[in-house]
Amino acid sequence: MEKNTDLAVVADPDKEVQTGFERLFGTHMRIVCFSETESALKFLKQNNGAAVIFSSFNLPGRGGTAFLRAAETVAPQAARVMLTRETSAEAIKKTLNEGHAFLYLEKPCRPADLASAMETALAHHIQLAKDRALLERTLAGSIKLLIDMLALFHPEAFRRTSTVRKQALRLAKRLGMKKTWELEMSVMLSPLGEALLPKQIIARYRTARSLSEQERTILDKSPVQTRDLLKNIPQLEKVSEYLYLSGRGFDGSGFPKDGPTGKEIPMIARILKLLTDLWYASPESGPDAAAFEALTINKRKYDPMLLELAKDTFLDNVPEERKKLIAECYIRSLRPGDVLIDDALTETGHELVLSRGHMLTPTTIRRLEHFNQAAGVRQPIRVERHLAPEEVLSDTA
Template identity: 80%
Template sequence: MDKIADLVVVADPDLDVQAGFQRLFGAQMKVVCFSESDPALVFLKKNHGTAVVFTCFNLPGRGGTAFLRTAETIVPLATRVMLTRETSAEAIKKTINEGHAFLYLEKPCQQGDLKSAMEAALYHHRQLAKERALLERTLAGSVKLLIDMMALFHPDAFRRTGTVRKQALKLAKQLDMKKTWELEMAVMLSPIGEALLPKQILARYRAARSLTEQERDILDRAPVQTRDLLKNIPQLEKVSEYLYLSGRGFNGSGFPKDGPVGEDIPMVARIIKLLTDLWYASPDSGPDAAAFEALAINRRKYDPKLLALAMTVLVDDLPESRKKHVAQCHIRSLRPGDILLDDALTESNHELVLSRGHTLTPTTIRRLEHFHQASGVRQPLLVERHEVEKVVKEPV
């Protein structure tokens, strides 16, 4: 597979500068040039993998410093470089302090100096990317542990995360989403606000019973609780905002009342809105035509393209090729790696012990054993199991 070329954005009205970048770097990397700030920012919003951003101080539009500051919020891992004839102390101070530029180069810039600057900028970008990836892996592991712990105490709230996460990744693949970390974190953390709600309100809501104005207000504010809990955690600022908007309908309905409409709603929030409602409308076996018919009644609440894609990708989510791996097992026969296809419920009062979609671990199997000893668990359980061939070592 060919290595993907580094993407460099140049925002400078000087056509000679643009031609120079293409001539020097066009063969080794992808160089995209703009003469004004706003078209460049639109491009950055669609290309989050940008490695380096070059600009000049007097950039038409919002100016070079403001452009770099905005670019930082859109592509925080891109190295920012100012290339300009402005050499005043005030210009340099604004570039460094406000634009957070990594390098400040004076025009005219010798080819050797520009190549050295590009090399340093790319190295800086790659180091930032490595640190971000390490932080994301560490944070993802911590969030997974948190969710597993909370699911033990609030199984009804977190029962959908395993199923919805798989569905979200299928949609992301079809949408060609290059990075899915924020989407996965948003799905895993989406039930937090719900888990904090009084159980009697949740029970009435799930049973489609009428709520008082006060109860409705408490229910509507669940996304606010989620955002307030997550917004101060590094790397989860965007996730908290996506979850805050995940109850917002594509047509402007839902919470918050003054929120964005249509495609102004972030894609992650639109995906969570659709998949959460789909989960509640689906049978235990997964989404079917009837579930999508239920969503179609209020189709204006959903991104029409996303809804059509989900109907194509997610219906009959358990294909024939997987059905041969489905088995009915008693608790004593469960193995780590088995995936629950039905909710595990207590024998007497049908209390939820562990929700469908969970990949079993030694800890969750022990939890099922303890519940079975105390209250009894309905058996057998329907699981998906992929046999692992034993590797037999030959004698040396």
């Protein structure tokens, strides 16, 4: 077996079993052992990269079957294996049907059989990871299409997604987050609840104008509507919960009133809270010292570590390799990937066509063309254009 960094969790109160796993596999992979269910589940929640989970049938705590079922929720890509001396058909049926175990091994288990089981389980884990990656790419593409379509009808609500997504990825890198799919999906879908609300309520809320009791009730239900729309979509259950809690302040303020506080709030929800408020506090050119000063007034609403990290990240000088060109373009010269610096408005009625911060796609460029043919669009349009390395060289030659 080649040396790798796969993680296997062994939940079995038998110290000889734990020692056996460490002796057989400890030089090739990371083995972490537990004697009961709750400490094992806590570890899995904090370390979601487990490849294989072994459990004894009579495991102290909630039992082996219930443990494997709970482990499936927190570590869905891990192959689950039951180790037991129980040989009854009922025990096997319970393990496979209720615990969703991939393999069932009888104790005592010969080292060769255990090694074969580990190899088979690792192959199953790799296949699960590939299937999930394919599903995530497919779902991400579908959501991107959905967001593009919604942005055509609700440009005001979705204007921030492009900017906030870039900021979220920069923070994730600083935080050492290896998997950012749920964070990106949360950012892209974060305006969904706002898009479902009457525009006049959003306008009054964003300009700090007073709301009637009925309007406040409608506004407060927005996160609930978002969660209810997404929670039944496979792979988006956690995203729906992050969005539900994204208005919750670190100090316990905000929605929901009886929600978690401090670090009990999921990290992604805390990031969304900070970056959404930062976007509204920032000028068109991006976050500045004044924007962070505005957030500092209510700093108890934000994770202090995230607030300082964001300030350090976004107020830092832009590296030389990330040079950008500010271009004034007519519609025929726009490119996918260009980011609008100003709102795109109709020529006469000044109707909002696309909001500032919107990253252009072939679909949105066609929208501008259609509006220009029908009512005229104010041109030239200022965009931020990221240069390829060869463009930077030719521009400075």
